[in-house]
Amino acid sequence: MDAGALPAVTARRELRAAGVPVTLRGAYLRARRLNAEHGRTYFLATRLLPAAHRPAVHALYGFARQVDDLVDDTTGRSPGDRAVELDHLEKRLNEALDSGTSAEPVLAALADTVQRHRIDRALFQDFLTSMRMDLTVGEYPTRATLENYVHGSAAVIGLQLLPVLGTVCPPEQARAHAAELGVAFQLTNFLRDVSEDLDRGRIYLPLDELGAFGVDRDRLAWCRETGRRDARVRQALSDQVARTRARYRAAEPGIALLRPQARPCVRTAFTLYGEILDRIVESGYDVFRRRATVPTSRRVVVALGAASSALAVRAGSRFATRARG
Structure with missing residues (x-):
């Protein structure tokens, strides 16, 4: 078998393990490709889950990516045009969730996942509400206004995943932590993507907190245009990194x-995303000339360590199952 065939073999094994009907496998494969192409860290972490749990994660990611791409479309369509398209997508989403299926692959996989794992539909409405804000809101004056946005754009992602990952306690005890981790990941993205977001006319760092260091939109734009930073910007970004690290600790x-089977996956994402903050600090808070990334070699080391843990957990689970039998 050639190496190029291996991903397809793995994908089919995941779908069989999850009990996905043949009629839906193409839909799930489409969502999986979106995850593999656009969410490198998430996709790598998802590979550490038991095969049966991966397709649901791909479906949730695929839908989020579809909406995000629509909102961030730079082909010249106006915010009004994108808002209309988002309304149409929401209508098709609700129809898919009502019927349990859709002619659109990503929505079909999502509807099946929502049914299988009994995911709260309201979480998707909250997500779309925040995505609509991206069409009209270019900045957030306070932390409170930003928190309103990240609830729908990030916290709900953690809450959507929680039923898929499973818990060893009543789910409500884990909800706050799951939401907090989703927010921590997104705040990390905001720091990494300051330049890219400025190009879209957006600032996802609270203006009052930046202002405490003498930083405003014009100063960030100057840094973007010149590739230079000053002490005020470094101090402001250092403050934002510290606030984001606090969210990881929470x-x-x-x-x-x-569930033990899910911990290596989440720990890997936790570690690698947290290290993006390390790269930002090590660069002297240069988020204007280069995008902070974790080197592939480091990603491999973390993933291999987590894979060993995942294999040990699965082996222990199989042994316990045989012992009970």
Whole structure:
């Protein structure tokens, strides 16, 4: 078998393990490709889950990516045109969730996942509400206004995943941690993508917190245009990194509340995303000339360590099952 065939073999094994009907396998494969192409860290972490749990994660990611691409479309369509398209997508989403299927692959996989794992439909409405804000809101004056946005754009992602990952406690005990981790990941993205977001006319850092260091939109734009930073911008970004690290600390206890089979996956994403902050600090907070990334070699080391843990957990689970039998 050639190496190029291996991903397809793995994908089919995941779908069989999850009990996905043949009629839906193409839909799930489409969502899986979106995850593999656009969410490298998430996709790598998802590979650490038991095969049966991966398709649901791909479906949730695929839908989020579809909406995000629509909102961030730079082909010249006006915000009004994109808002209309988003309304149409929401209508098709509701129809898919009502009927349990759709002619659109990503929506078909999502509807099946929502049914299988009994995911709260309201979480998708909250997500779309925040995505609509991206069409009209270019900045957030306070932390409170930003929190309103990240609830729908990030916290709900953690809450959507929680039923898929499973817990060793009543799910409500893990909800706050799951939401907090989703927010921590997105705040990390906001810091990494300051330049890219400026190009779209957006600032996802609270203006009052930047203002405390003498930083405003014009100063960030100057840094973007010149590729230079000054002490005020470095101090402001250092403050934002510290605030984001606090969100990781608040989220971390939730990893132990997940089913053992899910912990290596989430721990890997937790570690690699947190290290993006390290790269930002090491660069001297140069988020204007280069995108902070974790080197592939480091990603491999973290993933291999987590894979060993995942294999040990699965082996222990199989042994316990045989012992009970």
